[in-house]
Amino acid sequence: MAVIVVSNREPYAPSVQDGRVTWTPSIGGLTSALDPVMQREGGTWIAWGEQHPELGHADLPPAAPRYRVQRLALSGDEVQRYYHGFSNGALWPVSHYFVERAQFRADEWAAYRAVNARFAQAAIDAYRPGDLLWVHDYQLALVPGLLRAALPGARIGFFWHIPWPAQDVFRTLPWDRELLSGLLGADLIGMHTAAYARHFQDACERTLGIETGPGTVAVDGRTVRIEARPIGIDVGAFETLAAAPETAERAGRLRDNLRTLVLLAVDRLDYTKGIPERLDAFEAFLDAHPRARGRVSLVQIAVPSRERVEAYLQLRQQVEGRVGRINGRFSRDGWTPVHYVFRGLDREELVAHYRAADAMLVTPLRDGLNLVAKEFAASSADGVLLLSRFAGAAGEMPGAIEVNPYDRDGLAERLLAALRMPLEEKKARLDGLRRHLRDSDLRTWTQRFLHDLAGPDLLPAALLDL
Ligand code: ADP
Ligand code: G6P
Numbered sequence: 001m002a003v004i005v006v007s008n009r010e011p012y013a014p015s016v017q018d019g020r021v022t023w024t025p026s027i028g029g030l031t032s033a034l035d036p037v038m039q040r041e042g043g044t045w046i047a048w049g050e051q052h053p054e055l056g057h058a059d060l061p062p063a064a065p066r067y068r069v070q071r072l073a074l075s076g077d078e079v080q081r082y083y084h085g086f087s088n089g090a091l092w093p094v095s096h097y098f099v100e101r102a103q104f105r106a107d108e109w110a111a112y113r114a115v116n117a118r119f120a121q122a123a124i125d126a127y128r129p130g131d132l133l134w135v136h137d138y139q140l141a142l143v144p145g146l147l148r149a150a151l152p153g154a155r156i157g158f159f160w161h162i163p164w165p166a167q168d169v170f171r172t173l174p175w176d177r178e179l180l181s182g183l184l185g186a187d188l189i190g191m192h193t194a195a196y197a198r199h200f201q202d203a204c205e206r207t208l209g210i211e212t213g214p215g216t217v218a219v220d221g222r223t224v225r226i227e228a229r230p231i232g233i234d235v236g237a238f239e240t241l242a243a244a245p246e247t248a249e250r251a252g253r254l255r256d257n258l259r260t261l262v263l264l265a266v267d268r269l270d271y272t273k274g275i276p277e278r279l280d281a282f283e284a285f286l287d288a289h290p291r292a293r294g295r296v297s298l299v300q301i302a303v304p305s306r307e308r309v310e311a312y313l314q315l316r317q318q319v320e321g322r323v324g325r326i327n328g329r330f331s332r333d334g335w336t337p338v339h340y341v342f343r344g345l346d347r348e349e350l351v352a353h354y355r356a357a358d359a360m361l362v363t364p365l366r367d368g369l370n371l372v373a374k375e376f377a378a379s380s381a382d383g384v385l386l387l388s389r390f391a392g393a394a395g396e397m398p399g400a401i402e403v404n405p406y407d408r409d410g411l412a413e414r415l416l417a418a419l420r421m422p423l424e425e426k427k428a429r430l431d432g433l434r435r436h437l438r439d440s441d442l443r444t445w446t447q448r449f450l451h452d453l454a455g456p457d458l459l460p461a462a463l464l465d466l
Contacts, residue, residue, distance in 0.1 A: 008139035010047035081111030120146035144185030250352035264357035281411035
């Protein structure tokens with residue numbers, strides 16, 4: 001029995017130079033979560049082969065292969081309509097409550113259906129009786145239904161990594177029925193929070209008129225389970241890297257260069273992450289507290305994302321405009337208030353930044369969970385986490401300072417409170433956060449999901465060794 005993961009994004013992207021292929025980790029919550037899972041489990045991962053689609057499959061990770069990625073080639077037109085179009089121009093904004101940004105186009109929906117059918121076919125071809133099929137995220141909502149039709153007896157799991165919105169928002173989607181029916185092909189559907197699971201059940205009742213029980217939906221004589229299962233992180237891996245002497249050196253260099261207190265933010269450049277709002281709050285903070293000028297810097301790391309979607313291009317301009325304005329207004333005597341880094345960091349650099357930060361600003365306007373918050377809490381020795389009440393992780397992380405990203409002045413005041421927090425309180429909060437992260441880490445999450453999907457006697461060997 002093997003695990004077959006199906007997702008849109010591939011875990012590593014290839015680049016080819018002088019005939020040599022180099023694989024670089026993809027950046028985003030889904031691949032951060034699933035790569036370690038597959039490194040433990042082994043098996044097959046089916047994903048869109050974005051760069052160099054002619055490389056049909058690969059054994060990964062490159063240094064010590066543990067699983068095989070089967071790369072699906074999509075045409076330019078498919079990518080445009082299915083990925084940039086329906087997935088990121090309609091489903092992503094609706095799920096994150098940005099209804100006014102959503103564009104609903106029948107041709108993009110048709111491409112979404114066609115590409116979902118291609119992913120499903122690849123999974124059907126890879127499937128052997130007894131395998132566990134595990135489909136991921138909003139780009140592939142129709143795949144479970146297609147798999148169920150072709151493989152009625154298969155065990156099919158699905159994890160929805162983003163928010164599931166309240167019913168009045170979800171029903172703005174013209175194809176709400178089809179999407180729900182597709183998902184209900186699964187045996188087990190995971191969401192990050194109880195509220196998302198409740199909204200999903202609400203949609204089943206009100207859009208499809210199906211009866212639901214506690215955590216269950218009955219459909220076509222089958223019972224589909226709906227579970228709230230927030231993803232964890234590999235706490236041990238972050239703690240080990242955070243404690244490494246090289247990390248301390250890097251973090252020390254960062255602090256020496258800045259010579260101020262350090263506020264840190266790390267995101268994909270996405271309008272859901274509240275980056276302009278955060279910059280406005282930092283500006284309000286500098287306006288309100290002249291003594292902070294020259295003594296506090298904000299390091300904003302933003303990795304480019306989905307750049308062919310108009311809203312993302314506009315966001316980049318908004319962010320760069322604000323960084324320029326703040327630095328133009330306040331820079332003096334060798335101090336630059338905002339250090340803006342427009343690229344992804346590798347894991348070592350990332351953890352050194354977490355380690356160097358006095359406070360971490362995780363302030364999305366809406367976020368399915370937010371792994372950055374968890375990674376920071378696992379890595380920091382004495383920093384403070386400010387966490388938006390609109391991140392799925394907020395309910396799990398009471399040790400964070402809760403913030404409302406829409407309240408600029410309130411956020412500015414919370415920044416001050418974070419920087420003034422006594423060391424013992426910082427440490428106590430981090431201890432509490434770490435205890436929770438350890439109790440609900442990535443291994444437990446995977447084990448529970450696959451256990452529930454497979455049944456106890458059918459577990460892959462690696463999962464038994466907890
Ligand atoms: P999302 O799922 O929307 O991408 P998450 O916070 O859940 O957001 O996950 C983002 C993942 O990508 C985390 O593992 C984080 O470390 C990584 N990441 C995000 N931005 C960057 C960046 N600029 N550089 C390096 N890694 C990043
Ligand atoms: C979020 C989504 C993932 C996606 C990731 C990065 O985490 O839930 O499905 O892979 O963002 O976005 P991208 O469009 O680059 O895959």
